[in-house]
Amino acid sequence: MPVSDSAIIILGASGDLAKRKLIPALERLFQKKEIDDTCRVIGSGRTPFSHEEFRAHFNRDKEFSKLLYYHQGTEGIRDFIFSLREFRRVIIFFSLPPRVYAHTAAELHREGFRDETTLIIEKPFGYDLESARKLNADLQRYFHELQIFRIDHYLAKEAVQNILVFRFANAVFYPIWNSRYIESIQINALEDIGVEDRGAYFDGAGIIRDMVQNHLMQLLSLLTMEAPINLEAEEIRIQKMQILKALEVKRWAKMQYRGYHDEKGVPEDSKTETYAELEMTINNYRWTGIPIYVRTGKAVHRKGTEIGIRFKPGPHLLYNTEGQIPPNQIIFNIQPDAGIVMDFIAREPGGSGRISSTNMTFCYSSSFLDAEIPEAYQRLLLDAIRGDRTLFVSAEETELSWEKFTPTLQQETPGMYKRGALPPSPLGIDWIDFDKYGSTCRLD
Numbered sequence: 001m002p003v004s005d006s007a008i009i010i011l012g013a014s015g016d017l018a019k020r021k022l023i024p025a026l027e028r029l030f031q032k033k034e035i036d037d038t039c040r041v042i043g044s045g046r047t048p049f050s051h052e053e054f055r056a057h058f059n060r061d062k063e064f065s066k067l068l069y070y071h072q073g074t075e076g077i078r079d080f081i082f083s084l085r086e087f088r089r090v091i092i093f094f095s096l097p098p099r100v101y102a103h104t105a106a107e108l109h110r111e112g113f114r115d116e117t118t119l120i121i122e123k124p125f126g127y128d129l130e131s132a133r134k135l136n137a138d139l140q141r142y143f144h145e146l147q148i149f150r151i152d153h154y155l156a157k158e159a160v161q162n163i164l165v166f167r168f169a170n171a172v173f174y175p176i177w178n179s180r181y182i183e184s185i186q187i188n189a190l191e192d193i194g195v196e197d198r199g200a201y202f203d204g205a206g207i208i209r210d211m212v213q214n215h216l217m218q219l220l221s222l223l224t225m226e227a228p229i230n231l232e233a234e235e236i237r238i239q240k241m242q243i244l245k246a247l248e249v250k251r252w253a254k255m256q257y258r259g260y261h262d263e264k265g266v267p268e269d270s271k272t273e274t275y276a277e278l279e280m281t282i283n284n285y286r287w288t289g290i291p292i293y294v295r296t297g298k299a300v301h302r303k304g305t306e307i308g309i310r311f312k313p314g315p316h317l318l319y320n321t322e323g324q325i326p327p328n329q330i331i332f333n334i335q336p337d338a339g340i341v342m343d344f345i346a347r348e349p350g351g352s353g354r355i356s357s358t359n360m361t362f363c364y365s366s367s368f369l370d371a372e373i374p375e376a377y378q379r380l381l382l383d384a385i386r387g388d389r390t391l392f393v394s395a396e397e398t399e400l401s402w403e404k405f406t407p408t409l410q411q412e413t414p415g416m417y418k419r420g421a422l423p424p425s426p427l428g429i430d431w432i433d434f435d436k437y438g439s440t441c442r443l444d
């Protein structure tokens with residue numbers, strides 16, 4: 001059933017996110033009949049636009065454009081949208097600078113928005129524990145937590161949603177998913193681009209705030225949490241919270257790419273890290289003692305996100321390997337080419353008696369040939385419009401995560417690395433060779 005009778009308001013509609021992601025995602029949802037023509041999309045901002053100018057600003061499909069309207073500022077916006085038609089639900093997307101979130105929530109409340117309203121909030125949710133607590137309290141002063149949908153776009157990636165399916169729909173992995181069999185968990189999230197035109201924002205954040213505290217901790221929670229009793233958003237949230245509570249950040253190292261100071265908006269003496277490597281552990285019955293390695297960086301040699309599970313060797317070595325037997329590994333290729341690779345040992349053909357590492361591979365591109373993988377914002381917007389909170393982050397999760405990363409946020413003089421190259425591990429970690437797996441599912 002398509003969504004009907006909903007007003008979707010985009011605050012900050014003249015901005016980059018609205019143009020590049022939100023309006024195209026809504027257009028696609030309309031074309032796929034996920035939202036119908038009883039819905040309206042109302043842009044708002046300080047910029048003056050007539051309805052026609054606003055439609056022209058996006059230049060989208062003609063039928064979809066008929067749903068678009070504009071209202072300058074928030075004063076009178078509620079009366080305006082209800083003058084268009086009656087709506088059962090109102091969804092308000094904060095595509096705004098984070099510093100104005102709190103007072104915008106107050107303005108919306110003053111305007112009369114109440115229980116029919118869903119707020120979608122973009123990251124960052126605060127800058128540290130204190131500011132996150134304040135932001136959550138400010139929003140919750142006017143709207144109930146169940147009305148607040150905090151976006152973490154990594155949760156909407158197809159291969160991320162598959163983590164729980166892989167773990168809990170395949171009984172074969174259940175018995176080995178613990179410290180008895182796993183040697184380490186490794187999360188690798190790399191980008192070849194630098195900070196581009198976001199230097200001013202990024203310099204106030206750094207890569208730990210930008211990537212680790214939010215996106216990568218969501219990946220880790222899904223990978224290590226206990227099975228929820230069902231797939232309700234609240235049950236999954238409870239299990240993710242248990243992981244964040246048990247998380248301990250043990251060591252970290254920060255680095256900065258050479259030339260970062262020349263980026264627009266970056267001060268000459270900036271100490272902000274553009275690369276970080278961390279060792280963590282989860283102090284609970286399943287995981288205690290197992291190292292969790294996380295590394296992420298901008299301006300390295302390639303773009304790619306992978307998660308690796310490296311298994312311990314078996315109890316007794318039967319085969320002549322002239323040294324160490326390569327470990328069994330499972331690699332989740334999250335992006336750009338999604339899939340899963342499982343490394344195992346096979347006998348080399350012939351009479352050499354040698355054994356060596358080979359793998360089994362699953363690629364979305366070859367297993368689900370005609371499937372359309374929806375863009376993250378398409379999925380997130382539809383879920384929020386339908387009221388499904390599964391892919392959104394709770395206030396408690398954001399606060400717990402900030403708490404765990406507080407010691408890592410202090411300014412330190414970072415080590416340097418060459419732009420376009422992955423630095424050698426500053427913590428001396430024996431990283432899985434992720435470059436080898438990142439391209440397994442590439443369609444050339």
Ligand SMILES: NC(=O)C1=CN([C@@H]2O[C@H](COP(=O)(O)OP(=O)(O)OC[C@H]3O[C@@H](n4cnc5c(N)ncnc54)[C@H](OP(=O)(O)O)[C@@H]3O)[C@@H](O)[C@H]2O)C=CC1
Nearest residue numbers: 012014015016017045046047095096097098100122123124
């Ligand atoms: N762009 C992206 O790819 C991503 C963005 N985000 C987040 O999404 C949000 C929007 O980002 P983005 O679109 O890039 O930002 P932009 O700066 O491009 O747009 C934000 C819009 O907010 C309005 N605005 C600016 N200042 C104020 C103010 N003081 N009071 C009220 N409105 C204001 C402006 O519209 P007007 O002048 O018309 O009022 C502006 O067009 C941010 O929170 C960002 O962190 C998160 C992930 C990715």
Ligand SMILES: O=C1O[C@H](COP(=O)(O)O)[C@@H](O)[C@H](O)[C@H]1O
Nearest residue numbers: 123153154191210211215305335
């Ligand atoms: O949230 C953010 O994510 C992007 C990386 O997202 P991806 O989907 O392309 O992996 C990152 O570049 C940006 O700095 C950060 O704010």
